[in-house]
Amino acid sequence: MPGMIDIKRRIKGIGGMRKITRAMQMVSAAKMRKAQNATISSRAYSNMAWDLISNLAKDVDYSNPLMHYYADAKKVGVIVLTSNMGLVGSLNSNLMPKLKEIYGGEIISEVITYGKHAKDIAVKLNKHVVADFPKMDKIITSEDIYPLANFVTQAYSSGQYKKIVILYNHFVSTLVQKPTIRQLLPFKEKITMAQPDSDLNNTTYEEDEKEKVDNDSPYIFEPDPKEVLNHLMPRIVESQIYQAILESDASEQSARMVMMKNATEAAGDLIGDLTLTYNQLRQGKITTELSEITAGRIALE
């Protein structure tokens, strides 16, 4: 029977695929663990850097180009972080509606891409890509993002951009990744829309501070505010970008792991179904043959 041979071939084929997806699941599970650890252990730094700048923001003069707010600028720079490879479900395409949100009024948005899929997204939405940075397929160190961070700080210092935002998948848990827009620059506006938990810390902290310190600035700067800020501002931008990249990495690996797990399970289900059909056909064939033999015997008698 030709149907049976076909089914047998399909069972074999799906079995082969399941092996591959299972292997990919193992690989991404290992990568996921690494990426998640890196993300979580670096959150402390980026949160503290963020706290520091929020604490300082009210005392500093705005002479640093990164502290300016360019109200006349018409452009918004968007850094889009995606994965290099596919098989991550809707992870990358989930970013598209978010990117559309930024688009509004007279504002022109320009895109800085990181990861191969970011370019596709930009092309689909008809965005102008100003720079494309290759994504490395390893856990990056903070030094690896200097070129990207430099580009961003220079672009912003040139005064052409109203703001710079970063669009990425925030890692919430292995099963949940949230497409997120975060404003990198300018800092001042960002402070009002900071995350709720860090806001809480800030307010309580400010209250204690008022009780203890009466003069204007509770901080001494060494050697002087300008010098410290010149060092600090690029660092903060770097740390925020770095954190976003790690988050996006962890999201990618988690999403891939989950996708591959689903694929492996789906293959298992399919094999079960096909095996059942195969067995039914086989049994049917045996029954037919038996009844033919019996019928032949009866005819002879």
Place this chain on the structure above:
Amino acid sequence: MNTINFQLVTPERTVLKQELVSLSCPTTLGQITILPHHIGLVATLVPGELHAKTEAEDFYIHVSGGFVEVKPGSEVVILADAAEHHFEIDITRATEAVERAKKDMQEKHGNAEEYAKVSAALERSLSRLNVARKHAHRKTSITGSGVFTE
């Protein structure tokens, strides 16, 4: 409490989180020591040795630049570019790094920007080696609660 609530973090990890009695760190204006109830301060760090002292033990850590933030209320945060406990530094590899930096220095003196980068790298690797050598005689088995390992 007469202790400092201290945290030393780098972009990659948290290196130390401890209650300290005192903390010495190298800033652009020289080595400073912070005691509990210090006034609010923000300073840039230069490559060098950081000495964190608790009641029971001493931590010697190499930092290669960063910031120290003293918050009012005996809370100190160091945002370091990179930091290592003295026992984490491999002396032979640190020596190699110094040699490499020295060689780069001789080869790349044409370009001012590159030269600045290379000399900074040399400074970092030298101070790293110094910290490692200075404390090489100490027992390397510090496993205090504040020490984070990967």
